Amino acid sequence: MSGSEERSADAGSSRHGLPELIAERRAKALRLKQTDAESFPYAYAGTEPIAGILDSYAHLDSGEETDDHHRVAGRILARRGAGRAAFLDLVDRTAKIQLHARVDVLGEESFERLTSLDVGDLIGVDGAPLRSRRGEISLRVDAFTVLAKALRPPPDKHGGLSDVQTRYRRRELDLMSDEDARRLFADRARIVSAVRAYLDGEGFLEVETPVLQPLYGGALARPFTTHHNALERTLYLRIATELYLKRLLVGGLERVYELGKDFRNEGVSSKHNPEFTMVEFYEAYADYNDEAARLEELVRRAGRAIGYSGELDLESPWRRVSFVAAIAEATGIDLSSVREEDALRQAIAERGLQVPTDGASWPQMADDLLSKFVEPTLTQPTFVLDYPVELSPFAREHRSQPGLVERWEAFAGGMEIANAFSELIDPDVQRERFAAQQRLAAEGEEEAQPYDELFLAALEQGMPPAGGVGVGIDRLVMLLTGRDSIREVVLFPAMRD
């Protein structure tokens, strides 16, 4: 990217284009190095957050000054000259404060050095709090140190950046020019922290399992493939953590979770990034009903952590609807009485529903009906329960309804945010499910689940009955912060080169 900028720089013959701006700023930096030995230090100790100063001096009356001493550091956002005095806005990670520079305080030389700084430069300031005649808490600059020079101009000081391409590719510019962007990623951190705090508090052990896996598994998705040179073997970036975490239950850890990146080699969209953050948690002696209660509590706490006040009702028990009933409601098709592939194909055709039926299997069509006609309508948090077995190779058969498994997916804001099972623990049934997946793979299904003998061996050691959940963190953040694109909540989303 910088390459093309350099090229256009060479071609340009302008006197005040970007290359000239950079050259001017570079010359200023050089001048500072030569004339001010204190500039560009390796560290700058003793600073305090700007927000704290604003709070502490909120009581000052307009025009009231102090002789207190405070040290802050940050980036210059704006500069307003007034001859023998000047005002600068300084921003740190907590807040913005106005600096009041006066030649009678700083002396000619120092004042000149300060006012010749550029918007975007980083400085440290020793100053005395005051409230200006116009009523703004400010800092009288008694001394300052130039900490770093910005060679490139910052985004527009009022409008900021609105070009989404630049915002995603150069997130640092987005962050430095937009307080909301900074707040969003602080909120994301609080949500992740709340998730961990909840699980830690319930006795779950945070673990780390392999990202590079000899066999991928635990979800139906295409993997990224890579190669280990010394081992001379193919490895896959994980698509899920499920199988390793269940082996830990066999080992007796009983309650475990992992929060980290999964990778799926599939399309990019406003709800899909090729690498995304997932938390999976598993607990022995629990079923999918117990896990539904856990998810409700987890989301409730995440919402509280950022003071959520949107449209979603996070406090009451969420709505629960069965897979079959949800589809019947939305399409009028009762899957429990349309069990045959041809019959379902005909029912879809009769109602003129736009889902592909040519060569599609019963479970594929059923899944399509859910994602096309049900999922987009699920705005308030909702559990859809009890899926066809063919869609869920790791879920345990339903205790009372043949052909179904004990699985739910949680939806909110029209998208899936979590998926859970009463875990399949019977090694022989699991082996049959793998065999069924193998048959699908033989028919050309690219997302079929490969056999995992080590996982089967673990189940043969005896796995306790258990419930497990996977929650998409990025989507949870979208939901709680009201963003409609995953790229907004991922710092550096996947983009073309």
Next chain:
RNA sequence: GCCCCGUUAGCUCAUCUGGUAGAGCGCCGGACUUUUAAUCCGGUGGGGCGGGUUCGAGUCCCGCACGGGGCACCA
């Protein structure tokens, strides 16, 4: 992979039918000791890339790149 839309100055945006491309902010110089989108005076900067049509292309046509939205795929 397919369809639609977009790409003009460092940033945000204009530019009717093809006829020398404008503004605000920024930047450079000057004035100003309480400004806060500071103000005032002067100056400065540009058509994504590659072809084509035309006397003449930011504008019309073709291709490419990147982005946005939708579809397909997918959680």
